[in-house]
Amino acid sequence: MQFARRAEMITPSSTLAITAKANELKASGFDVIGLGAGQPDFNTPEFIIDAATEAAQAGHTKYTPSAGLPELKDAIIKKLKRDQGFDYERNQIIVGNGAKHVLYLLFQALLNPSDEVIIPAPYWVSYTEQVKLAGGVPITIETSERDHFKITVADLEKAVTAKTKAVLINSPSNPTGMIYSKEELEPIAEFCVKHDLVIISDEIYEKLVYNGNCFFSIAQLSESVKAQTVVVNGVSKSHSMTGWRIGYAAADAALIQAMTNIASHSTSNPASVSQYAAIAAYNGPQESIETMRQAFEQRLNTIYPRLVNLPGVTCVKPQGAFYLFPNIRPLSDACGFSCVTDWVKALLDEEKVAVVPGAGFGMPDYIRLSYATSLDNLEKALDRIEHFIKEHT
Ligand code: PLP
Numbered sequence: 001m002q003f004a005r006r007a008e009m010i011t012p013s014s015t016l017a018i019t020a021k022a023n024e025l026k027a028s029g030f031d032v033i034g035l036g037a038g039q040p041d042f043n044t045p046e047f048i049i050d051a052a053t054e055a056a057q058a059g060h061t062k063y064t065p066s067a068g069l070p071e072l073k074d075a076i077i078k079k080l081k082r083d084q085g086f087d088y089e090r091n092q093i094i095v096g097n098g099a100k101h102v103l104y105l106l107f108q109a110l111l112n113p114s115d116e117v118i119i120p121a122p123y124w125v126s127y128t129e130q131v132k133l134a135g136g137v138p139i140t141i142e143t144s145e146r147d148h149f150k151i152t153v154a155d156l157e158k159a160v161t162a163k164t165k166a167v168l169i170n171s172p173s174n175p176t177g178m179i180y181s182k183e184e185l186e187p188i189a190e191f192c193v194k195h196d197l198v199i200i201s202d203e204i205y206e207k208l209v210y211n212g213n214c215f216f217s218i219a220q221l222s223e224s225v226k227a228q229t230v231v232v233n234g235v236s237k238s239h240s241m242t243g244w245r246i247g248y249a250a251a252d253a254a255l256i257q258a259m260t261n262i263a264s265h266s267t268s269n270p271a272s273v274s275q276y277a278a279i280a281a282y283n284g285p286q287e288s289i290e291t292m293r294q295a296f297e298q299r300l301n302t303i304y305p306r307l308v309n310l311p312g313v314t315c316v317k318p319q320g321a322f323y324l325f326p327n328i329r330p331l332s333d334a335c336g337f338s339c340v341t342d343w344v345k346a347l348l349d350e351e352k353v354a355v356v357p358g359a360g361f362g363m364p365d366y367i368r369l370s371y372a373t374s375l376d377n378l379e380k381a382l383d384r385i386e387h388f389i390k391e392h393t
Contacts (some may be wrong), residue, residue, distance in 0.1 A: 119139065140362055142363075171201075238281075
């Protein structure tokens with residue numbers, strides 16, 4: 001059977017692929033340590049689960065408005081006011097099935113064929129594929145370890161064309177953990193306003209920042225910047241709720257309406273009970289976020305020195321999210337592999353440690369390790385990596 005070109009032009013998510021392979025090995029009885037996960041290893045806080053249970057028992061199991069319950073929009077509006085001082089109206093908010101879905105709706109609503117979206121590399125694997133699915137063209141800007149994987153206006157000047165529609169900023173970043181400061185965002189925002197470009201600000205790791213680093217949203221710079229920005233966020237990472245599938249966008253009302261129209265003919269509303277859970281998450285106590293943040297910070301500070309001590313490995317210390325993104329090309333060469341992806345495959349086969357090759361993030365000399373697992377597991381994984389290196393050098 002011949003499938004549509006759009007199905008053939010995208011590559012499956014490499015992060016999900018490695019997790020699937022690791023799970024397969026686990027199911028066959030192997031003691032696999034998975035450092036591929038893109039989700040917190042904590043349970044959803046109990047009061048959030050209770051809110052969902054109560055909602056289901058109270059009969060809130062029916063369709064809701066496609067863009068989400070008004071009460072959830074209000075909880076999101078309150079969160080945005082509390083955390084960033086933003087003022088948004090209900091018609092400027094859409095709730096979708098996770099931030100991933102919201103981004104999908106955004107590109108569908110925004111892009112005409114051959115419209116370009118500037119995406120700094122390394123990037124989260126779905127951005128480029130979602131742009132392509134919407135008929136757009138991802139224009140990636142390669143960044144370097146030296147520049148802490150951040151773009152500047154000079155990079156944007158080189159990448160912008162008459163077809164550029166939007167610039168994507170993901171801070172804290174998956175996979176690098178880097179955070180843009182207010183000072184770094186200012187010229188980028190100015191550039192976007194001058195060229196009338198939509199700013200897409202993926203803030204899903206907002207709450208997970210470490211060692212005194214601070215999150216700053218580009219939309220906080222001014223009202224004119226905010227007017228051109230689509231703020232994307234959700235409960236997946238902040239409240240350890242990846243499976244509930246609730247994310248949102250806050251933006252210009254006309255754009256939100258266009259996204260809502262597309263949702264209304266595709267997915268309709270996100271699961272009603274998940275929406276009630278998200279209301280509790282945003283309106284309830286926020287202490288569990290800090291507990292989780294501290295655990296991630298401790299893991300990062302424990303594991304990072306060990307990682308950069310490995311021969312042939314360099315890594316900028318992440319400021320947020322829960323990933324490390326080391327360059328291991330010299331190490332992979334020293335181990336006799338022709339590419340980092342082969343090194344990753346051999347590590348999983350021989351030592352049963354799953355990490356994600358950097359190729360899917362646009363940087364083939366790197367790997368991504370997630371520290372969303374216990375310190376014990378992380379220490380064991382590094383022991384195994386050290387053993388692997390000894391065997392191959
Ligand atoms: N944006 C980034 C940078 C991510 O890493 C992820 C998930 O891994 C998402 C968005 C999607 O999150 P959600 O679970 O809300 O769809």
